[in-house]
Amino acid sequence: MPHVIPPVKKVRWVNAVFFVVTTLIGVLGTPFYIARFGLSTAEILIFIFFMLATGLSITMGYHRLYAHASYRANPIIQFLYLFFGAAAFEQSALKWAAQHRIHHQYVDTDEDPYSIKKGFWYAHIGWLIFWKHHVDYSIVKDLQASRMASHQHKHYGLWSVTAGIGLPVLLGALTGHALGAFIICVCLRITLVYHTTFFINSVCHMFGKATYDIYASARDHWFVAFLTYGEGYHNFHHRFPSDYRNGVRWYQWDPSKWFIALLSHLGLVRDLKRVSQFQVLHARVAAENKRISDRLTRQLANQLRCQKTLEAFHLQYEQLRKSLVGWELAVKEYSQLLQDRVARQSQEVRAAAYARKEQARLHFKEIHSRWTSLIKLSPLALEQLFAY
Ligand SMILES: [Zn+2]
Numbered sequence: 484m485p486h487v488i489p490p491v492k493k494v495r496w497v498n499a500v501f502f503v504v505t506t507l508i509g510v511l512g513t514p515f516y517i518a519r520f521g522l523s524t525a526e527i528l529i530f531i532f533f534m535l536a537t538g539l540s541i542t543m544g545y546h547r548l549y550a551h552a553s554y555r556a557n558p559i560i561q562f563l564y565l566f567f568g569a570a571a572f573e574q575s576a577l578k579w580a581a582q583h584r585i586h587h588q589y590v591d592t593d594e595d596p597y598s599i600k601k602g603f604w605y606a607h608i609g610w611l612i613f614w615k616h617h618v619d620y621s622i623v624k625d626l627q628a629s630r631m632a633s634h635q636h637k638h639y640g641l642w643s644v645t646a647g648i649g650l651p652v653l654l655g656a657l658t659g660h661a662l663g664a665f666i667i668c669v670c671l672r673i674t675l676v677y678h679t680t681f682f683i684n685s686v687c688h689m690f691g692k693a694t695y696d697i698y699a700s701a702r703d704h705w706f707v708a709f710l711t712y713g714e715g716y717h718n719f720h721h722r723f724p725s726d727y728r729n730g731v732r733w734y735q736w737d738p739s740k741w742f743i744a745l746l747s748h749l750g751l752v753r754d755l756k757r758v759s760q761f762q763v764l765h766a767r768v769a770a771e772n773k774r775i776s777d778r779l780t781r782q783l784a785n786q787l788r789c790q791k792t793l794e795a796f797h798l799q800y801e802q803l804r805k806s807l808v809g810w811e812l813a814v815k816e817y818s819q820l821l822q823d824r825v826a827r828q829s830q831e832v833r834a835a836a837y838a839r840k841e842q843a844r845l846h847f848k849e850i851h852s853r854w855t856s857l858i859k860l861s862p863l864a865l866e867q868l869f870a871y
């Protein structure tokens with residue numbers, strides 16, 4: 484266990500000045516610059532490139548690779564993450580990952596470096612400007628073993644200024660727009676990437692859906708997911724932090740997961756960790772069960788009828804859970820059979836196991852559709868249904 488010391492109140496002047504200066508130049512300077520000089524294609528392209536490269540290096544690199552080890556990456560990919568991650572000016576990968584691991588381990592307590600319990604503003608940016616944090620690096624020993632990550636940590640200033648200011652301004656100068664590149668591709672871009680990243684700690688711990696864990700402050704927020712390349716599905720992420728996906732459903736906007744999958748197809752990353760669809764389903768229906776049970780307890784006035792409704796509702800949940808376990812077992816049995824050479828060769832055995840798997844799936848689907856209509860009912864309607 485890391486030795487976590489709660490933060491002490493102390494203005495971090497370097498951070499404060501950096502935030503204020505980049506924000507003022509980026510937000511106020513951009514419209515003045517565009518009104519005076521217009522906007523060239525080169526500036527737009529450099530801006531888009533640095534938005535994507537730095538944002539994705541934070542989500543795919545700092546977060547999903549370094550903080551959670553949800554997959555493994557080859558040295559070239561690691562270098563790109565460290566280089567463009569430094570360009571986001573969000574500290575070294577080691578420090579970022581250490582504080583993020585502590586956030587997961589101590590979420591919503593005093594030890595959580597960006598605890599939402601201390602307020603929206605604190606979790607968003609206040610923790611970085613007005614508080615001094617002690618960072619225990621023993622929580623990132625695995626990352627300290629990487630010479631490249633340790634170098635980035637030790638020489639963070641050099642890495643971040645080269646990647647985050649030097650390179651975009653150089654590209655701007657080569658295309659005749661050094662000033663525009665500094666205002667738009669450095670200052671405005673840093674400000675935008677900052678606040679979208681910070682939304683995860685503030686908005687996603689306060690607003691949105693608790694799909695997989697109703698007692699966690701972390702929430703799934705589709706709009707923040709849209710702004711942060713998929714990181715907004717934060718309730719799922721806190722429930723299953725080592726999964727390389729944050730938006731677990733195929734249609735959920737999570738470009739970080741799509742890029743990681745693409746890199747895996749290209750052989751540049753490997754060992755992608757993912758929880759099974761059954762673990763996800765178990766968590767989802769358990770959360771639905773808890774939500775409705777809490778609502779019934781809170782809203783039904785008659786104790787006896789409330790108890791009766793709760794018991795009947797719980798039976799429905801148990802039936803659903805058992806059908807899910809049955810489906811999971813049938814799938815396991817079928818895939819084990821496919822691995823067994825003798826059984827695999829018998830078409831009859833294979834067809835029977837396949838039929839059992841399909842039957843179990845259909846059985847679950849049927850009970851699940853009944854469950855879905857049940858959980859849409861109000862507590863009073865459920866009482867009418869079960870307690871009279
Ligand atoms: Zn969180």
Ligand SMILES: [Zn+2]
Nearest residue numbers: 550583720724
């Ligand atoms: Zn995380």
